[in-house]
Ligand SMILES: Nc1nc2c(ncn2[C@@H]2O[C@H](COP(=O)(O)OP(=O)(O)OP(=O)(O)O)[C@@H](O)[C@H]2O)c(=O)[nH]1
């Protein structure tokens with residue numbers, strides 16, 4: 001395990017003050033409950049509230065980050081085996097907005113047919129969700145963006161879905177790996193129109209970057225007025 005990374009979201013984005021961190025903490029201290037698991041587009045909840053979603057390759061740590069943000073270890077199921085999340089899971093935070101945990105793309109250890117089926121569901125969801133305010137695209141801090149991440153970015157640009165990259169598992173990344181991943185991601189972001197220019201840097205294991213991310217989401221919620229419909 002390496003030291004806590006020195007690159008933090010605040011080093012690159014507008015400074016977060018203590019009040020913003022507290023607002024984020026308070027928001028995520030509210031109740032968060034599972035409301036739906038959709039394996040087909042027909043049973044996705046109506047777009048009756050705003051939402052934010054978590055996407056990325058299998059095993060990158062999407063479900064773990066949802067748990068870290070909400071401070072609940074077992075809200076979203078996680079696994080060492082890629083392909084744990086096989087449906088789109090909706091969690092309602094503070095009765096206000098949904099956190100959406102998506103199945104991963106990439107090297108899931110399940111049948112090709114199954115992967116193809118859920119990829120289709122995820123793509124349809126991403127292209128046609130008017131209430132999706134921000135997609136967090138998770139990328140492993142040891143590896144940086146891979147071809148499937150680029151493909152997703154291009155698709156999101158076309159669909160005009162606002163998204164932001166979150167580097168994950170920084171506790172496992174050596175400082176030079178993290179630096180390389182940040183540089184490669186920044187270079188990639190320059191070519192994508194719908195991408196947020198700043199990168200969030202997190203570890204669900206150590207909690208690094210998690211309170212900053214809560215604060216960012218809280219300010220996004222204020223900005224878009226994420227409220228009950
Ligand atoms: N060291 C470390 N391990 C992590 C971190 N986040 C997740 N993991 C581990 O990575 C594995 C995959 O985590 P998940 O959260 O299930 O990943 P996922 O992206 O939801 O995976 P799918 O549902 O298969 O797409 C689990 O063994 C987690 O414990 C982290 O920040 N640091």
Ligand SMILES: [Mg+2]
Nearest residue numbers: 062063084085
């Ligand atoms: Mg998962």
